[in-house]
Amino acid sequence: MLLVPPVAAFLVVYVGALVALFISAFWQVDAFTGKIVHNWTFENFSDILDWSGPYLRIAGRTIGIAAAVTVLDAILAFPLAYYLARVAKPKTRTLLLIAVLLPLWSSYLVRIYAWRTILGHDGALNWTLNKIGLPDVNLLYTNWGMLIVFTYIWLPFMVIPVYAALERVPDNFLEASADLGAKGWRTFRSVLLPLALPGIIAGSIFTFSLTLGDFITPLLIGSGKNQFIGNVVESYIGVNANIPFAAAFATIPVLVMAVYLLIARRLGAFEAL
């Protein structure tokens, strides 16, 4: 009984809003008055799916970079998580976990801005490169720059579940594998990796979903030429006031995430969360 009022409130506000949003994706905005008219139409969706329009490219860029970020984060996180779970002494482990977790909680906007100053033409990166005799690179306002920054801001979300998965692997599994004659690499590939996979998938849910929905990084690190789904959606909510179109475009990340979550559940990632 304790639970009824809060859950009811949550249901009404949040789920109600979500449903209203996706219904509005099938409405239109009157070109003259700017008011929403309740005509049922698929026009918003056909605009998005038009090959000659900009929207499919934007969606492709968003999904592509989100996938690349996920792969990069997994590569960066795995050895670190392994070190944390199986090599580090308890004291070092605690310190390292704090070192990994703190950036996650410190302001996300600030961390993106920090990269903007670092990647800028007169920034710390080019200064360092020049010091060691390398030429300038211009990563600010490029897809590469966004890839670096996204990989950076979501990295802790990958480290934690992979660490949790690796920590649960019993030592004697690895010993058994060695006793059966498996070399280090074979043990890694046939024993450790399959057991860590749910953790990696769990982490990838965060890195992938958070990149799909972001618009601050493209705003500060990207440019008008390499927008994300989030930027288009934000501009149609704010400046251009076309909520139906924004809602329709926002269904793309939601659908992608839904499919992804279904696959993740098949692979057993939910137990690793």
Add this chain to the structure above:
Amino acid sequence: MIETKGARIGLRIWTIAVVLFLWIPILTILVYAFNKSNIQSWPITSWTTHWFSAAWNDPDVRSSLWLSLKCGLIATGIALVLGSMISFAISRFKFFGRESVTFLLLLPIALPGIITGMALNSFYVFAGVPFSIWSIVIGHATFCVVVVYNNMLARLRRTSPSIVEASQDLGADGWQTFRFVLWPTIATALVSGGLLAFALSFDEVIVTTFTAGAQTTLPIWILDQLRQGQNLPVVNAVIFAVILLTIIPVLVSVRLTRDTGVIRRR
């Protein structure tokens, strides 16, 4: 230990490199707060603490800071009440729809923030709710509740329900059981969940852009300045303060939940 010595050294170097990668940008931006120049270039040649007083005396910074603090406190309060009530119910009772409740709670963090923001925005527009501090607070509460809930659930799962029964068997009334048995076991989890919720709310920007209307919270103020490339030295000083304000609660929270959080002693 099945790793070779070489592999262990490699892992150590990799770990150090990744931790440096995580921290160098944060340290860099902290240093920029003391940059005397208006131009954000590296290396910094002259130093000052002037921008801190400039930031403190800036009326826009003050009003947005005040709004952020209020939102953070109210959202945290709501999250503490709802989050702990739900975690109690989930951990103690089996009831119809239990799985769907946990799923619903996870939605605001599983869905991209922009979806939550848009959904709330169109809800406000359709329902005719004016943008106010409450429209921001509701947005923040959606994800703050989850944080408190997760923290509390982890603690409750580790405390045996039989301690409550034992207390009642020994003749304690409801209040005494709560005060002397339940409260000591959950207090630190509650405080730590609250601190994390506050830290999250204090620097939330994506959901807030959609639920604030014309109001400016501190992160929105920072974003506006960055978009226009204005007042960057003042922004740097504000950021210095924001980093400390969010990191300190988290450090305290980590200490409080050492045995139930991600970081636990074995």
